[in-house]
Amino acid sequence: MLTTVRETSNRPAPLDHVEYTLTLARRQRFPLSLTTLPPFSASQTSNSESAAIQLCKTLSLPPPTTLDNYLLTLPPTNLLIIILSSYGHGASPLGGRIFRRYLDSSSGMNFKGLKFCLLGLGSRDYTTFFNNPKVTVERLKEMGAELIPTPSFDVQNSLSPKCDNVGVADASIDGQDERIEKWLNYVVDEIVQKFEGREEKEVEGRGEILREAKRIYEEENGEEEVVKEEMKGVGMFGFLVVLIAIFALYIMKY
Numbered sequence: 448m449l450t451t452v453r454e455t456s457n458r459p460a461p462l463d464h465v466e467y468t469l470t471l472a473r474r475q476r477f478p479l480s481l482t483t484l485p486p487f488s489a490s491q492t493s494n495s496e497s498a499a500i501q502l503c504k505t506l507s508l509p510p511p512t513t514l515d516n517y518l519l520t521l522p523p524t525n526l527l528i529i530i531l532s533s534y535g536h537g538a539s540p541l542g543g544r545i546f547r548r549y550l551d552s553s554s555g556m557n558f559k560g561l562k563f564c565l566l567g568l569g570s571r572d573y574t575t576f577f578n579n580p581k582v583t584v585e586r587l588k589e590m591g592a593e594l595i596p597t598p599s600f601d602v603q604n605s606l607s608p609k610c611d612n613v614g615v616a617d618a619s620i621d622g623q624d625e626r627i628e629k630w631l632n633y634v635v636d637e638i639v640q641k642f643e644g645r646e647e648k649e650v651e652g653r654g655e656i657l658r659e660a661k662r663i664y665e666e667e668n669g670e671e672e673v674v675k676e677e678m679k680g681v682g683m684f685g686f687l688v689v690l691i692a693i694f695a696l697y698i699m700k701y
């Protein structure tokens with residue numbers, strides 16, 4: 448799974464198409480009737496997304512969706528499970544860009560009331576190792592959310608600056624799958640059960656977050672539309688230039 452570098456869409460892959468054989472899958476008949484939300488992921492090459500899908504299958508939850516969808520809908524939750532990677536130069540991968548833009552540009556205690564745990568994927572091959580998960584944790588905490596600690600299951604204890612109490616799955620060292628599996632097992636065994644049946648809460652700044660998330664979403668999509676329109680304009684201009692050139696050649700010849 449982890450060697451595949453393919454672009455993934457923002458939508459989760461259909462469950463039938465997921466090749467992710469963890470021993471976790473053997474525990475699919477989880478005894479709880481969960482009110483916990485499915486995990487939310489952001490993933491460029493589908494590793495984080497596959498982990499989120501596997502967790503959903505294990506816990507008999509509906510398929511996962513993206514972190515951006517979480518921000519744009521903000522369903523009440525007792526526990527938010529975040530699985531995301533770093534991409535580009537420590538930036539957010541697909542499905543988490545609106546979320547990251549919100550974290551980078553907003554302030555205030557809008558996430559007060561939110562409890563979350565997080566698994567971050569990344570690679571020590573990059574100088575920006577783990578940047579996106581790290582920024583996500585720091586900003587969520589600064590904005591009032593409470594991190595539910597998990598072991599990191601990291602092989603090297605050299606994350607600098609430290610980002611404690613979250614899962615760390617480094618793709619540059621063999622066994623990223625196993626570390627992901629360990630983290631998922633821990634969450635299933637030690638965390639989810641504790642949150643089962645707890646009251647689902649809305650974050651305090653829900654209205655404000657939704658307004659800003661919608662604005663960022665429209666800006667991102669508006670930018671895409673502008674680029675498309677500009678490309679159309681360039682195409683038309685090129686076509687006209689070619690037509691004029693053919694016409695000029697024709698006139699010169701006859």
Ligand SMILES: Cc1cc2nc3c(=O)[nH]c(=O)nc-3n(C[C@H](O)[C@H](O)[C@H](O)COP(=O)(O)O)c2cc1C
Nearest residue numbers: 490491492493494495532533535537569570576577
């Ligand atoms: C083009 C590219 C850029 C990457 N940039 C980073 C980065 O800046 N920081 C990091 O820790 N890992 C980086 N990685 C490693 C990925 O985070 C890692 O492969 C992870 O498993 C991908 O998970 P995903 O498929 O869920 O996105 C990068 C990988 C690629 C292919």
